[in-house]
Amino acid sequence: YATTSHIPPQNEDWTLPPAKPLLVPCFWSGVAGASMGVLPGMTASQATVLVMGGRNVAAKVQGKEGFGMDWETRRLTEMTDEELLEIALSEAEGGVEGPQTKQDLEVIAILSAVNTAVTVMVLGFLYIIGRSRSGATLALKMMYPIDTWSSAEPTADFVRLIAVTVAAGLMAMPIMRVVGKGMLRLHAAIPLQQMVMGVIIFVSALVWFTTGFIGIGVLIIGTILGLIPPRVGIRRSHGMGIIIVPIMIYTFSQAQDAFGFL
Known part of the structure; x- marks a missing residue:
């Protein structure tokens, strides 16, 4: 369906997948996410790349196969659009979860x-050393003074924020099951091609109003880089260095605090 202009048929009678096969990926995802969360300039994207790479290596050692593995991505470039569409249709209509479906579930759980x-x-x-590691915490720090965690x-404030985070997660699960089915019907009613064009126009206008010609230039270069990986048989995450390396060069020249961070 990546080569068509419509959304594949959606099954509204779905249930949550079993949790047991997802425990190990979720555990290592939490470890990687926690590690990336304390490093400046590192986000969930880098943690996801690490976990996905480790998952692929473990799958290769175990002798698993299935589209989506890093070492099999290049094989997709050797197949025609008709062959790819036939694989997607057979898996969607077969009623049996194929390797791609199981990998998609792992990806969602990992993210x-x-x-x-x-x-x-x-x-x-933010509350331990008073430093921001994300845009949300930076906005939070600008809204009101942060009471740094200096005792046992x-x-x-930290307890309240953690409580709100946990409560939001517990509330999101039942809401997702109800709202998700409505979103499936909404997406099926909207032509995919028009929706994609609308998103492209909206993003382009937003970049233009906020950053001008420089932002448009970066957007064009990023779009070109995003089109290259599928055609050469690699993942788009491998192109993240185009942004990471310049940021590292810039930040290395800045002053560091007592903790070694900016």
């Missing part, structure tokens, strides 16, 4: 675990 771990760690780091007991 969720990484983002949760990063959110908790950046909040903790956490501050009241």
Whole structure:
């Protein structure tokens, strides 16, 4: 369906997948997300790349196969659009979960675990040393003074923020099951091609109004870089260095605080 202009048929009668096969990926995702959350310039994206790379290596050692593995991505470039569409249709209509479906579930679980771990760690780091590690914590720091965690007991603000984070996660699960089915019907009613064009126009206008010609130039270069990986048989995450390396060169020239961070 990556080569068509419509969304594949959606099954509204779905249930949550079993949790047991996802425990190990979620655990390592939490560890990676927590590690990235305390490092400057590192986000959930880098943690996800690390976890996905480790998952692929473990799958290769175990002799697993299936589209989506890093060492099999190049094989997709050798297949025609008709062959790719036939594989997607057979898996969607077969009623049996194929390797791609199971990998998609792992990816969703990994992303969720990484983002949760990063959110908790950046909040903790904000109250421990008073430094921001994400845009949300930077905005929080600008809104009101942060009471730094300087004793054995956490501050009241930190406890409240953690409680809100946990409560939001518990509330999101039942809401997602109800709202998700409605979103499936909404997406099926909207032509995919028009929706994609609308998003492109909106993003381009937003970049133009906020950053001008420089932002448009970066957007064009980033778009070109995003089109290259599928055609050469690699993942788009491998192109993240185009942004990471210039940021590292810039930050290395800045002054560091007592903790070694900016």
